[in-house]
Amino acid sequence: MEFGYFAMPSHPPERGLKEGHDFDLKALRWLDELGFTEAWIGEHHTAAWEPHPAPDLLIAQALMQTKRLRIGPGGFLLPYHHPAELANRVAMLDHLSEGRLNFGIAASGLPSDWAMFNVDGMSGANREMTREALEIILRLWTEDQPFHHEGKYWKVDRPERMFGFLEPHIKPLQKPHPPIGVAGLSKNSDTLKLAGERGYLPMSLNLNPAYVSSHWDSVEAGARRTGRTPDRRDWRLVREVFVAETDEEAWRLSVGSMMGRMMGEYFLKLLANFGFLEYLKHSPEVPDSDVTVEYCAKRNWLVGSPATVAEKLEKVYEEVGGFGQILVFGFDYAENPEAWRTSLGLLQTEVLPRVKHLVPKPALAAAE
Numbered sequence: 001m002e003f004g005y006f007a008m009p010s011h012p013p014e015r016g017l018k019e020g021h022d023f024d025l026k027a028l029r030w031l032d033e034l035g036f037t038e039a040w041i042g043e044h045h046t047a048a049w050e051p052h053p054a055p056d057l058l059i060a061q062a063l064m065q066t067k068r069l070r071i072g073p074g075g076f077l078l079p080y081h082h083p084a085e086l087a088n089r090v091a092m093l094d095h096l097s098e099g100r101l102n103f104g105i106a107a108s109g110l111p112s113d114w115a116m117f118n119v120d121g122m123s124g125a126n127r128e129m130t131r132e133a134l135e136i137i138l139r140l141w142t143e144d145q146p147f148h149h150e151g152k153y154w155k156v157d158r159p160e161r162m163f164g165f166l167e168p169h170i171k172p173l174q175k176p177h178p179p180i181g182v183a184g185l186s187k188n189s190d191t192l193k194l195a196g197e198r199g200y201l202p203m204s205l206n207l208n209p210a211y212v213s214s215h216w217d218s219v220e221a222g223a224r225r226t227g228r229t230p231d232r233r234d235w236r237l238v239r240e241v242f243v244a245e246t247d248e249e250a251w252r253l254s255v256g257s258m259m260g261r262m263m264g265e266y267f268l269k270l271l272a273n274f275g276f277l278e279y280l281k282h283s284p285e286v287p288d289s290d291v292t293v294e295y296c297a298k299r300n301w302l303v304g305s306p307a308t309v310a311e312k313l314e315k316v317y318e319e320v321g322g323f324g325q326i327l328v329f330g331f332d333y334a335e336n337p338e339a340w341r342t343s344l345g346l347l348q349t350e351v352l353p354r355v356k357h358l359v360p361k362p363a364l365a366a367a368e
Helices: 017-034 055-065 083-097 111-117 125-142 190-198 215-226 247-254 258-274 293-299 306-320 337-355 363-367
Strands: 002-007 038-041 070-073 103-106 147-150 155-158 180-184 201-204 236-239 241-243 302-304 325-329
Touching: 002 017, 002 236, 002 337, 017 038, 017 055, 017 337, 038 055, 038 325, 055 070, 055 083, 083 125, 103 125, 125 147, 125 155, 125 190, 180 190, 190 201, 190 215, 201 215, 236 306, 241 247, 241 306, 241 325, 241 337, 247 302, 247 306, 247 337, 258 293, 302 306, 306 337
Parallel strands: 002 038, 002 325, 038 070, 070 103, 103 180, 180 201, 201 236, 236 325, 241 302
Antiparallel strands: 147 155
16 A cells, blocks of 8 residues: 555635645655655646646656655646647656656546637547547657558657658657556546556546446456456555544544535536536435535545544445555645645554555456
């Protein structure tokens, strides 16, 4: 069991863009100091509560201010980037990271982002674009011979050498490329099937544990397409976490503070408009009106004293059948930074020792 971090990044709409960016940078320094393993930074374009459109700007700065933490986009929204340009940019970032870069990809799920970039997400074009863009990026990173790609959405060439000295030359430091992670939300998730199919790192977003258990089925379905055996140790679960000395203090600082505000003012409303509240319910019979911040904190979040959080974490682990890493869902505690740092610290020093025994069986043993 290891702990990482997943940041949208999320900030209240009144927070200045630089002020929010600076808090995220501070949190990444804390993660490095506290021994977290990795952090993933999201990309969004039209949501005031998720205001960062360029995760690589934050990542590049964070890599210079950290020593051990692996950091990556979580993920780049591939429909909105030309694959050749992104391939070169990510490869350069990998060199700047000295091999600490992860490469997270996503298809984009906000209709307002689809509208801005004129992508037909309702028909699934965003998922098709993601697969095609990734194919191009991987070819540019791994092939040395000239090629011409003419797909449904992009035309890209790896041209012949010109004038004896001009040719594509930028490839990642890590070979054949940085570890690739993909995040999934829905049942039968296409992105999680892609993770299983290609051997990428699957990340399940913050949903009810009973629902998340179906995500591993998608990973296994994808793996069957290519004869792979997926490993639960690669599986990451994003989860809302807040640890304090007592259960009462943790509840006050989570439900009664920025975690509760963000979920109530934004995230629950977003899922309701998508018809996704069912993903948060412990039972289909629960009415939508009962899915409140308090309901989520009680049923889905890992909130409480170190002993309580460890107990809840072990229960989630057993319910989903095992996983390798919890990714703490990042929140904006710029107005009470010490509370957030203390929570992260208690997670590592007090909770982690209590759950070290939670180690998924190796893939081959599980297959047998």
